[in-house]
Amino acid sequence: MNRGLDLVLRRTAVALITIFCAISLNFLLFRVVPGDAVSNLARVPNSTVAQQQALRHEFGLDRSIGVQYVAYLRELAHGNLGRSFANGQPVSKNLGEALGNTLPMVLLGTVVAILAGIATGVLGAVRRGTRTDRALTVSSLTVYALPAQWVGLLLLFLLGGVFPSGGRVDEFLIEPSPWQHTVDVLWHMTLPSLVVGLTLFGQYALLTRTAMLETLAEDYVLTARAKGLSTLRIVRHHALRNAMLPISTLIALSLGSVVGGVVLIETVFSWPGIGRAIYSAVTSRDYPMLQGAFLVLTVVVVVCNYVSDLIYLRLDPRITV
Amino acid sequence: MNGPVLEVRDLNVWFDGPGGRDVHAVRGVSFDVRPGDRLALVGESGCGKTTTVLGVLGLLGATASVSGSVRVDGQEVLTGGDAAMAPYRWGDLSIVFQGALNALNPVRTVGSQIAEVLPRDGRVSRRAALRRAGELLERVGMAARNVAFYPHELSGGMRQRACIAMALAGEPRVLFADEPTTALDVVVQAQILELLDRLADELGLAIVLISHDLGLVGQLCDRAMVMYAGRAVEEGPTEGLYTAPRHPYTRLLYEATPVLGADRPLRSIGGSPPALDVPLAGCAFRGRCPDAEDRCSLAEPALTPVAPAHRAACHLTGRTP
Numbered sequence: 149m150n151r152g153l154d155l156v157l158r159r160t161a162v163a164l165i166t167i168f169c170a171i172s173l174n175f176l177l178f179r180v181v182p183g184d185a186v187s188n189l190a191r192v193p194n195s196t197v198a199q200q201q202a203l204r205h206e207f208g209l210d211r212s213i214g215v216q217y218v219a220y221l222r223e224l225a226h227g228n229l230g231r232s233f234a235n236g237q238p239v240s241k242n243l244g245e246a247l248g249n250t251l252p253m254v255l256l257g258t259v260v261a262i263l264a265g266i267a268t269g270v271l272g273a274v275r276r277g278t279r280t281d282r283a284l285t286v287s288s289l290t291v292y293a294l295p296a297q298w299v300g301l302l303l304l305f306l307l308g309g310v311f312p313s314g315g316r317v318d319e320f321l322i323e324p325s326p327w328q329h330t331v332d333v334l335w336h337m338t339l340p341s342l343v344v345g346l347t348l349f350g351q352y353a354l355l356t357r358t359a360m361l362e363t364l365a366e367d368y369v370l371t372a373r374a375k376g377l378s379t380l381r382i383v384r385h386h387a388l389r390n391a392m393l394p395i396s397t398l399i400a401l402s403l404g405s406v407v408g409g410v411v412l413i414e415t416v417f418s419w420p421g422i423g424r425a426i427y428s429a430v431t432s433r434d435y436p437m438l439q440g441a442f443l444v445l446t447v448v449v450v451v452c453n454y455v456s457d458l459i460y461l462r463l464d465p466r467i468t469v
Numbered sequence: 470m471n472g473p474v475l476e477v478r479d480l481n482v483w484f485d486g487p488g489g490r491d492v493h494a495v496r497g498v499s500f501d502v503r504p505g506d507r508l509a510l511v512g513e514s515g516c517g518k519t520t521t522v523l524g525v526l527g528l529l530g531a532t533a534s535v536s537g538s539v540r541v542d543g544q545e546v547l548t549g550g551d552a553a554m555a556p557y558r559w560g561d562l563s564i565v566f567q568g569a570l571n572a573l574n575p576v577r578t579v580g581s582q583i584a585e586v587l588p589r590d591g592r593v594s595r596r597a598a599l600r601r602a603g604e605l606l607e608r609v610g611m612a613a614r615n616v617a618f619y620p621h622e623l624s625g626g627m628r629q630r631a632c633i634a635m636a637l638a639g640e641p642r643v644l645f646a647d648e649p650t651t652a653l654d655v656v657v658q659a660q661i662l663e664l665l666d667r668l669a670d671e672l673g674l675a676i677v678l679i680s681h682d683l684g685l686v687g688q689l690c691d692r693a694m695v696m697y698a699g700r701a702v703e704e705g706p707t708e709g710l711y712t713a714p715r716h717p718y719t720r721l722l723y724e725a726t727p728v729l730g731a732d733r734p735l736r737s738i739g740g741s742p743p744a745l746d747v748p749l750a751g752c753a754f755r756g757r758c759p760d761a762e763d764r765c766s767l768a769e770p771a772l773t774p775v776a777p778a779h780r781a782a783c784h785l786t787g788r789t790p
Contacts, residue, residue, distance in 0.1 A: 277531070367571035371632075373528055375586045375639075376558025385585070386574050464576055465619045 155461055163454040170446040175220050178439050179213060229443070230436035234428070239440040242425065247444060249316055250414070250421030253337050254406055257344030262399060265349045269356020270383060273364060285357065292350025297412035300343045304416065312336045314418035340417040344410070348402055355398050359391035366390070393463055400456030404449035472543065473501040474642050474675060475525070475562065480537035482517070482524045482699075490746040494520045496699040497537075502643050506675040509686040509707070511722070512696035515742055518679045521696070522645050526562060527554040559586050559639035565632050567648035572632050573620040579606070579631045580616025586638045605634040609664055626657035633664065643675045644668075650685065662689055683726040687711060692778075695719045698742050698753035701772060705779030715781035717758050752784065760785055 195203075204210045208219060223230075229239035265288075272284040304313055312318070316336050317329070324332060363369065364387050372386040407422065414423035422441060429437035461467055482495035495517045502508055510518040524535045527546070539547040541561055546553045566572040574582060583605055584598035603613030609630040620628055629649060636644055646665060650658040666689055669676050680686050686693055687707050694704040695718060703716040714720040724736045740757040743749060751766040752758070758765065764784055772782040 367566060368574040370528060371564075371566060371572045371635075372574075374526060374558060374564050375635075376555055376560070377585065381585075385577070389576055390574070466575060466621050 152461065155467070156458065159454060159457045159461075163450050166450050167447055170450065171221070171224065171443065172217075174439060174442050174446065175217055177442075178435060179216075229440040232429075232434055232437045234432050234434045234437065239436045242437060243422065243440050243444050246420065246422040246425040246441075249419065250407060250410060250423065252333075253341050253419060253421065254344055254403070254410060256337060257341040258348060258399070258403055258406065260341070260345040261348035261352055264345070265352025266356050266388075266395065268349075268353040269358075270360055270388065272353070272357040273360030274379070274383060276361060281357075284353065288350045288353035288357075290350070291346050292354060294347070296343055296347045296409075297416055299346055300340070300413055300416040303339050303343060307339065311339045313339075316420055340410075340413055340419050343413050343416075344406060348406065351398065351402065352395070356391065356395055359394050360387055363387045363390045389463065393460065396459045396463065397456050400452045400459070404452035407448045408445040473503045474542065475502040476538070476540040476543075477501070477521075477525055478538040478540075480521060480524055480535070480539065482520050482529065483534050485532045486746045492746045493748075494533075494699050494745055495524060498694075498696070498699075498701055500694055500701075500704070502675050502677060504642060504675055505669070505673050507669065507678070507690040507692065508676070509678045509680060509690035509693040510696055511680060511683060511686055511693050513681055513722070513738075513742065516696045517699035518696055519647055520699075522564070522647060522677065522679060526558070526564065526645070527551060559636075559641060561639075561641055562643045562645065563636040563639055563641040564645040564647060565629070565636045565649050567651045573628060573635075575620055577619070578616065579618050579620060579623070579635075583616070583631070583635045583638050586635065602634075602638070605637055606631065608637065609634045609668075610660075625653050626660065629653060629657075629661055630664065633661075633668070637668065637672070640672075641674070643677060645677045645679070647679045648681075649678070650682075658685070665689060683711070683723055684728065695722065698749070699745060700753065700782065702754065702783070703779075703781040704772070705776065705781075709776060709779050713776075715775045715779070715786045716754075716783045717760055717785075718754050719781075721757075721759075752782075 201210070208216060211219075227240055229243070231237065232239050232242055235242070268284050268288060272281045272288075275281045312335060316333060318332050318336070321328065321332055360383075366387075369382060369386055372382045377386075410419075410421060410423035411427055412423070413419070414421045415427055418424070422444065425437065426441045428434070429441060478499045480495055480498045481493070484492040484494055486492045498517070498521050500508065510521060512518055520529070520533075523529050524533070525539050527535075527539075527550075529535060535547060537547065538545060541557045544553075546557060573579065580599050580602045583602035584595070587598050587601055599616050600613075602616050606615050607613050611627060611630050611634070615623065615627070615631070620631070623631060633649075644665075649665070650661050653661065662685065665676060665678075668674060676689065678686060678690055690707055692705070693707045693710055694701050695710070695716065696702065697718050703710065703714065703719045705715075710719055711723060714723060718738075721736065721738045724733070725738055727735055738757055743753055743756065749769065751768060752761070752770055755761040755765040762785065768784075770782045770784045770786075772780045773786070775781050775786055
């Protein structure tokens with residue numbers, strides 16, 4: 149317990165430091181790109197130099213970078229990410245909404261991919277070398293190799309008539325009950341979640357199979373067989389638990405990158421999530437939104453890594469540092 | 470004396486070799502184990518000792534094919550596959566593997582690994598099972614609180630003791646010990662041997678020891694079977710094998726064993742065992758045998774009685790003292 153607490157504290161410290169570094173880099177990144185916010189403001193065409201200077205002063209862009217940095221950190225600590233150029237709303241509100249739309253969709257797909265991927269991988273490993281194994285491996289590899297947006301378009305083409313082809317809710321549903329609303333959202337979520345799930349499924353299945361083959365060849369699995377334990381018990385209690393070490397890492401890491409990588413999927417399905425927010429922020433040069441979105445993505449990745457560390461700690465009693 | 474617990478007749482093991490050339494790893498091995506027996510399988514690495522035992526226990530993988538007959542209490546278990554062997558695993562035949570580190574699952578506590586093979590008559594609570602596991606640990610000279618330890622928290626000798634405790638959990642009648650003292654220092658080796666000796670006496674356990682160390686065999690076993698190239702080349706009482714070896718291999722093996730204070734040079738056996746993926750003509754040992762004659766390349770010698778309860782497979786056996 150003591151060991152665990154010590155480790156959790158260490159990992160937490162590392163995660164916080166990482167986030168701080170990311171915040172600083174994020175700040176610098178937007179200061180080193182050519183042209184500042186004002187010169188890019190196509191919103192004030194034909195502006196005079198004096199007007200631009202006034203704007204710079206208003207936004208505090210004429211102060212030194214150190215002063216700006218401190219101000220940025222101070223505002224960030226108060227949860228203020230600035231206002232979106234595009235719709236004038238606070239960035240934090242926009243992002244919160246987007247993230248709230250993205251997370252359920254991504255999580256649904258991920259959970260399906262985890263369950264199906266692990267089951268497939270375990271089955272392939274236990275039936276190693278059989279026709280079942282080859283069929284599962286080939287299909288996992290195929291799915292793994294397909295680009296997400298292409299799968300998305302294909303699904304739209306094939307199932308577009310069955311499932312809604314875009315958006316998060318049916319705009320014509322007038323005053324739905326909470327139940328109707330949930331069903332509606334889930335219904336819209338099916339296709340994008342399926343694409344997320346399919347793109348993850350392949351790598352989960354392949355890694356599970358490899359990890360399982362490795363642990364099934366371990367001496368303690370031979371011991372377990374000599375003990376007369378059933379195959380199911382050997383797989384669950386002796387092989388899968390050990391194979392879960394690399395699998396849990398991959399899941400946590402991929403979850404982080406998927407949240408950032410949904411730009412294409414959300415664009416294909418017009419899903420109002422963080423991916424589409426980034427896409428529209430880029431096209432409309434909405435710097436505050438973009439900066440905020442980057443920050444959120446970084447935090448998501450760091451948090452996922454942190455959770456993966458904690459899971460690892462729970463799974464493997466040998467970890468000491 | 471009752472009938473044998475275990476009867477092995479004409480056991481053959483082939484492995485799928487590369488290029489379709491099967492490796493004939495165990496060739497026609499037969500032996501009996503009666504209650505309280507102390508049998509040793511002796512020979513250098515790669516001569517088929519471990520394969521023989523794994524073949525008997527039905528633990529070889531899918532790449533191996535096994536033929537012959539294995540009977541437990543007169544019941545054939547080899548032909549029925551896993552289902553025929555399952556009821557005898559651990560309850561009647563258990564095994565202690567070499568290299569105790571990997572024989573125990575690193576992510577589960579010692580206690581849980583012992584508890585999972587305890588005979589479950591009726592509902593045994595988890596706590597009762599762990600208490601019983603603790604008693605077994607005390608039986609092998611460990612503290613009962615070690616049930617909560619993970620394998621990596623124990624020393625090599627402790628892990629091997631835990632493996633022995635685990636092997637006792639099913640109250641077996643025959644305990645196979647596959648090089649149980651390899652990778653342990655001499656002092657711990659002696660302790661483990663003493664422990665096995667004591668347990669065999671107390672519990673009326675039959676022990677089948679697999680070893681290349683003749684010194685060890687002499688201390689623990691009263692009967693030994695010397696194996697070479699997958700065959701039994703000599704078997705008899707350990708005393709007889711030491712004082713009057715009838716097969717040149719046994720003699721050379723003995724001369725290659727260091728004995729403290731012995732006034733004789735230590736000799737090694739030149740060459741290495743023959744490849745087993747091509748059919749052998751004549752005696753498998755003739756290439757390394759100092760006494761080989763022409764007739765040794767013509768036919769493989771059969772195991773023939775040379776003294777009471779002592780058999781050897783050598784053409785020259787009449788001549789060797």
